[in-house]
Amino acid sequence: KDGFLHYLDLGPQFKSFKKFTRRAVDKKLNTASLKNFKKEVNLEKDGKINDALKGGDLVLAQISKEPISTKGPRLSTEISLAGRYMVLMPFSDRVSISQKIDSAEEKSRLKKLIRSIKPHGFGVIVRTVAQGKKVAELDKDLKNLYKKWQGISKKLKDAQPNTRIHGELNKSSVILRDLLSAKFNSLHVNNSELQNELKEYLSIIAPDQEKIVKLHKKETPIFQEFNVTKQIKGAFGKNVTMKKGVYLVIEHTEALHVIDVNSGKKVDSKKNQEDNALSVNLEAAEEVARQLRLRDMGGIIVVDFIDMKQEKNRKLLTDKMKEFMSTDKAKHHVLPPTKFGLIQITRQRVKPEMNIDTQESCPMCSGKGKIDSSLLLVDQIETKLHNLSETTKGNIHISTHPFVASYINKKEGWFSSSISKEWSNKFDRRITISADERLHLLQYTVVK
Structure with missing residues (x-):
């Protein structure tokens, strides 16, 4: 061009x-x-x-x-x-x-x-x-x-x-140049040439940190070893789930980016609607700031927070949004919320936003359709258990696809416990997982 x-x-x-x-x-x-x-x-x-x-x-x-x-x-x-x-x-x-x-x-x-x-x-x-x-x-x-x-x-x-x-440094060196600090204690790479390049670059800009570069030699893929794949699929999907059911829906268009904040089932019966909305919005604001940096979203960003009637809460949300954005190195500006609860953010855009396809081919339709990443299903079930534990008492039984049931019930070693056992301890009740061949891969049913 x-x-x-x-x-x-x-x-x-x-x-x-x-x-x-x-x-x-x-x-x-x-x-x-x-x-x-x-x-x-x-x-x-x-x-x-x-x-x-x-x-x-x-x-x-x-x-x-x-x-x-x-x-x-x-x-x-x-x-x-x-x-x-x-x-x-x-x-x-x-x-x-x-x-x-x-x-x-x-x-x-x-x-x-x-x-x-x-x-x-x-x-x-x-x-x-x-x-x-x-x-x-x-x-x-x-x-x-x-x-x-x-x-x-x-x-x-x-x-x-x-x-x-003249050409700029490679991407890895640019990241080091801009982000390296004394807090870095290890840097893992799976390529010996890249290891040598980074060591050489560190010997110039930070000789005392040259030894932090380590070559990954295990047979396990480096992203799997450090749980990066799951983090990528969780962070770059259309839906970004947070604690206690709160989630964001992120859409990209030619003109702007739109982020919708949803409370899910996070409702504290001891609080009124206004306080619940404020709690969800403050939690979401921090994640919004993180997502903007992570995806490098630039241009105009519109965030649809949950409506709040009190002006002091609107101001608190704006101040917190600015605080969470303060560590962002890209030039940005945060506008106060409109009467509809929309906060507009402008952020410097020097390259296209990071957009990673986090969907997999559906095994039920021979790859003709799309489903959400299977890596996130366990997190979704755990979120469901968390919500149930706050509203109901007694044991919980869950039926899932045989593959998923096997994964949740599997023990990694003699001294380790299965995911289902960890859930039982975490939510202080017996939680059982059984296989049901009638269910699709990402389907599950809950019996209280």
Whole structure:
């Protein structure tokens, strides 16, 4: 798809970038340094792109937003190189500090430090993770970014139109760069090449954590070993179940994303309807914030919470929603609920949302239809048992498909207990599971 370059994405230093690119391609530059490079005047904010660009012009562009649906990638000629602690901006002398760093003293320290070590003609945006870091760590990151700029300048000399000059790190390294913290104690991979790549990258950005990368050698698939498959199917399905029966229904459309909050059977008889609604909404708000980050949903998100009449409860919900969203690194804005209980959220979208098909081919129709993931059936039965335990007394008997009954009654080892036994202990009553061949794979009946 063709890329889209808006006038505002040219950047104020576009004329200098254009001059540098032209001279580099013509092999009239011998250095990547900007110390003696004569800058051009900044681009006017209210100009027209026809005044800045003409057909046949060579420009160095960077993809700032991935293709989404029918839209091609969005481009920018305001080049930026992201590192662990900072972002390097050629042709800009400005030093900016992350707004998430609250301490004025720390902001001042970082600004003075970066100004003293940054190369002439480059701007720097200091990231939140730079807080409290020593000059040696910051200087090392800055030098790595400058080496990337040198590589870009060198490749420009032999570059042809439509050529990729520089590529971002692979996805695994980008995740480490953006999320790595001292809390990480192990990182498991099932590929020796990836293990070596990550170790090499960690030796650069965090040498003391290089040993946390471990190669998974067991015959059991890595996702199965760490219960990832079940988590993916539970987290990315259309329905997201929470504790005590509360669940979300998530729908994606071309224009926006819609999330519906449902209380299920979570009703506390000791509370009135308003308090029950508030309790469910607060629980759902935390999961909504998590789902937005997990699926990387961007654009307009509309959340249909359960209606509440009291204004103080509406305000509390909005404040909590903002609090749960505060750890989200993507730019976002949370609007107060409407009179219908709808909360609108805008979230920065730079790539399509993560959408994983969590359905399996139905064994009852030879794969012609779809059913919910069988991995979630046990969780659904447990939720049903939880609801029954709060409203009824006595033993509970459940009939399921033979495959499911065998799984629930199976013991993993001599000293382990079956799922049905664990349920009996958890809900303090006898719970029995029997097989019924008349039931479909995901059907079950409950006898109280």
